[in-house]
Amino acid sequence: MRHREAGARREPANKPATEFVHGGQLWETIQALSRSCRGPKRVASAYIGNGAGKKIGLGAGDRLLVALSTANVKNGTVSPHELRRLKGLGVEVFLEATLHAKVYHFGDVAVVGSANLSTSSGSLHEAAMVTRDAGQLVQIDAWFDQTCTTPVTDAHLDQLEPHFEPRKGGAGSSDGRHDHPRLWLVWVTQGDFPEEESDECNDGARRAATKLSRESAVESLHVTERTRFSREAKVDDLIIQVFKQGRSVGVYPHTVVLDTHRIGRSLYIHVQEHERPANSWAEFRKDMRKLGLELENEFETKLVTDSAQIARAKQLTVPPIGNVRNET
Secondary structure: OOOOOOOOOOOOOOOOOEEEEEOHHHHHHHHHHHHHOOOOEEEEEOOEOOOHHHHHOOOOOOEEEEOOOHHHHHOOOEOHHHHHHHHHOOOEEEEOOOOOOEEEEEOOEEEEEOOOEOOOHHHOOOEEEEEOOHHHHHHHHHHHHHHOOOEOOHHHHHHHHHHOOOOOOHHHOOOOOOOOOOEEEEEEOOOOOOHHHHHHHHHHHHHHHOOOOOOOOEEEEEEOOOOHHHHHOOOOOEEEEEEEEOOEEEEOOOEEOOEEEEEOOEEEEEEEOEOOOOEEHHHHHHHHHOOOOOOOOOOOEEEEOOHHHHHHHHHHOOOOOOOEOOOO
């Protein structure tokens, strides 16, 4: 965990541990706290527009987490040009395609609420809680550490920049509103790929690897049955693998589809590799049943589109720190 600097400015003692801020005061508060921060800033904003990082002076050593995906670039809610500019300044930029949180962590204070780091946010009626509670700040630190696992690479931006068009409509536009991503629950077993397809499979894995950091590895799924999953799975969908090995069944961390391609009747899906399960099958199945998602002991694939079920499934499959292979 990256600790906050001991020299960070402290707020006056009479400031409440937690306070509610809304309307025009919110961005005044965020920007004032950003200016007074003496240590690295950590910001999670689902959406970010051109030049928006200047609103809080993001720079070298700061960390930004965004919902970078093909869909969000095409609908104009995430600007790859702004992400490239920030990376050039030394900002550490990470992606989580399903992110919807807005969290601003400035040393010994954090703002958690509705405000995206976008140009239209300043003209919308936003609201947030401002906290200086030490215990909550530790939890926020841990959340950033667990969620910032996939760095945004130049290869990501090279691929996405041609598809970006800034949003139109100003304050009246639906800033950041788009369909929830789809989640596939996939029952998998260990197996060997056909030798005659190995070269093309490896080509797909190499394409997928360009979207990850050098420390991360790609895993390939081989689908031969004609199912809804084989027909409809696409890049940016979420996947949770339920892996059976002998009598043991583990639920692996959720990940994003990086690349898909067909070879004859086979479908290859490439995702980021995780070495260890995030949860047991029994606990995962029990918890999801509470939200109305019934899962059989063994199944082919299960498509989940309910936003509450997707959010809970992601919470249950957060990658443990150090779970990604060779990650430093």
